[in-house]
Amino acid sequence: MARVSTERPLGEITGQYDRVARFYRAFEPLYLIFPVARRKAVAALGLKSGDTVLEIGAGTGRNFPYLVEAVGPSGSVIGVDASEGMLREAGKLVKRRGWSNVSLLRQDAAQLQLDPEVDAVLFSLSYSAMPAPQRALAAAWERLRPGARLAVMDAGLTETRLRPLLDPIAHLLIRLGPGNPYSRPWEDLAAYGQVTIERFMFIYYVCTVTKPRAEKVADGTL
Numbered sequence: 001m002a003r004v005s006t007e008r009p010l011g012e013i014t015g016q017y018d019r020v021a022r023f024y025r026a027f028e029p030l031y032l033i034f035p036v037a038r039r040k041a042v043a044a045l046g047l048k049s050g051d052t053v054l055e056i057g058a059g060t061g062r063n064f065p066y067l068v069e070a071v072g073p074s075g076s077v078i079g080v081d082a083s084e085g086m087l088r089e090a091g092k093l094v095k096r097r098g099w100s101n102v103s104l105l106r107q108d109a110a111q112l113q114l115d116p117e118v119d120a121v122l123f124s125l126s127y128s129a130m131p132a133p134q135r136a137l138a139a140a141w142e143r144l145r146p147g148a149r150l151a152v153m154d155a156g157l158t159e160t161r162l163r164p165l166l167d168p169i170a171h172l173l174i175r176l177g178p179g180n181p182y183s184r185p186w187e188d189l190a191a192y193g194q195v196t197i198e199r200f201m202f203i204y205y206v207c208t209v210t211k212p213r214a215e216k217v218a219d220g221t222l
């Protein structure tokens with residue numbers, strides 16, 4: 001099936017998120033974003049106490065309560081986002097909750113600059129909202145520890161029986177703001193390993209891939 005082009009420049013995308021950042025939480029029920037989707041995404045990462053988890057396109061930090069709980073006080077959460085407005089809201093949340101193990105980085109994920117290796121990577125509702133998601137995926141994968149998981153949670157219409165019903169709404173949403181409901185991240189993830197996909201609530205999915213412990217070299221030996 002042909003891909004739908006929704007590509008916008010990053011500055012336009014961050015500008016839109018900057019404007020809605022303060023209301024992002026209130027919009028969630030409207031966009032059918034429920035805590036169950038966040039819980040499933042975090043569960044797919046297989047986090048343990050003491051882990052370091054990287055969220056790409058972390059936004060206002062709506063996954064942080066689940067991530068902080070999963071890694072515990074000895075672990076850490078790194079949230080990367082390109083929108084100043086979204087990160088400002090995330091910063092307020094971090095301060096309010098008194099989390100000393102959450103750090104926020106304002107960066108374009110396609111040009112990720114990060115020193116530490118991480119124990120998990122999460123893209124939550126962000127892969128479909130990025131102008132160059134494959135580049136962001138490659139950059140995050142590079143920082144992922146061998147044996148660790150990368151998960152993409154998002155909503156989309158490509159595999160749902162409700163597509164004929166929801167197509168007109170999706171086309172309206174594409175015109176209104178960032179986000180590609182026809183994104184197929186599992187196809188990009190397949191270049192890195194075996195992909196597991198969990199689908200739920202008609203339009204949601206979490207797809208997960210584990211980084212091999214040893215990358216195969218060109219002649220096929222380990």
Ligand SMILES: C[S@@+](CC[C@H](N)C(=O)[O-])C[C@H]1O[C@@H](n2cnc3c(N)ncnc32)[C@H](O)[C@@H]1O
Pocket residue numbers: 010013014017056057058059060061062063080081082083086107108109110123124125126129130131132136
């Ligand atoms: C729909 S929000 C999702 C926020 C959060 N992950 C959540 O689950 O609520 C998408 C986020 O991706 C961010 N984003 C889009 N393109 C990006 C890029 N190239 N680099 C970093 N963040 C980006 C936006 O600024 C926005 O905060």
